[in-house]
Amino acid sequence: MDVAHALKLALSTGRVKIGLTESLASAGAGEAKLLVVSATCPEEKLRKDSKWGTVPVYHYEGSASELGAACGKPFPISTLAIIDAGSSAILGIENQ
Numbered sequence: 630m631d632v633a634h635a636l637k638l639a640l641s642t643g644r645v646k647i648g649l650t651e652s653l654a655s656a657g658a659g660e661a662k663l664l665v666v667s668a669t670c671p672e673e674k675l676r677k678d679s680k681w682g683t684v685p686v687y688h689y690e691g692s693a694s695e696l697g698a699a700c701g702k703p704f705p706i707s708t709l710a711i712i713d714a715g716s717s718a719i720l721g722i723e724n725q
Contacts, residue, residue, distance in 0.1 A: 648706070665711070
């Protein structure tokens with residue numbers, strides 16, 4: 630699966646929260662279906678764990694700047710939460 634394509638599709642057709650604070654709030658509220666975490670995320674626990682509570686965590690291999698670029702954004706993204714994947718198959722990456 631092309632992760633960058635899946636992320637862009639989720640951002641354009643689904644509901645996604647960008648940023649550490651927004652992502653953790655979504656996970657805490659039970660809204661998030663998947664957290665995508667960059668290798669440079671400031672939250673160490675997220676960088677190491679495969680789940681945040683009951684929410685699966687996908688560890689993006691690149692930095693926050695690379696994750697931002699993969700999402701088509703001109704700014705770094707350390708963490709994002711997938712609330713609704715829309716037309717994307719992004720939820721399938723959690724087991725990779």
